[in-house]
Amino acid sequence: MSSPFLEAVGLACERDWRLLFEKLALRLEPGDMLQIAGPNGSGKTSLLRLLAGLMQPTAGEVLLQGRALAEQRGELARNLLWVGHAAGIKGLLTADENLSWLCALNRPAEREAIWNALAEVGLRGFEDVPCHTLSAGQQRRVALARLYLDPAPLWILDEPFTALDKHGVAQLERHLARHCAAGGMVVFTTHHSLSEKPTGYRELDLGQCAA
Ligand SMILES: Nc1ncnc2c1ncn2[C@@H]1O[C@H](COP(=O)(O)OP(=O)(O)OP(=O)(O)O)[C@@H](O)[C@H]1O
Secondary structure, three states: OOOOOEEEEEEEEEEOOEEEEEEEEEEEOOOOEEEEEOOOOOOHHHHHHHHOOOOOOOEEEEEEOOEEHHHOOHHHHHHEEEEOOOOOOOOOOEHHHHHHHHHHOOOOOOHHHHHHHHHHOOOOOOOOOEHHHOOHHHHHHHHHHHHHOOOOOEEEEEOOOOOOOHHHHHHHHHHHHHHHHOOOEEEEEOOOOOOOOOOOEEEEEHHHHEO
8 A cells, every 4th residue: 555645643742841732643645635723822833844844743753655754855845835824925025036036945936927826816916016015915925826836736834814805715715625626735724614625625623632
């Protein structure tokens, strides 16, 4: 039997000497969408950071295609797109410049592709203005434009719906569902309840896994 795309085994996470969760297991296969739920402070962001290889677990391990994350740098960058809670956007750079350098870290993107992605997220006409002049929702949209540029199969998204208006929320829900329908995978946190759930949708409630 082949390994799952992403797997967590016996995962424990301690922060500031507090055990947030332990013995946590999960598996992700193409088409899966996993929503991490739970109260404030239950460890949702911490779990996403563990799955993205940005933090080391207190116990257990995360495997990407059967191999420990820690052993995989190039594969990780090719397979995984991380969009954190903070939009990660530099205020002095334009939307175009922000996306150029964010993409350059993994897969450089052509200017035309960047402008098309910005149009997809409703930012036509805002490509060349410094991001500090954009609203919070528009800055979030700049960060989310990466979901139209990066072919990584696994998206790990921390509170992607934050600051989006109703139309933006609906559009992002559709885009995530389409990604899963095409064989991609999404792991995300949100306090928002999805109105569109693909077949592979599951929820993991950290409130129920508290140590
Ligand atoms: N950088 C850090 N250093 C030490 N402790 C941290 C750090 N970041 C978070 N924590 C602690 O870890 C716990 C879980 O935080 P985390 O951000 O993972 O929770 P969360 O479920 O995502 O919360 P929220 O719903 O408020 O976003 C909290 O008690 C928090 O104080």
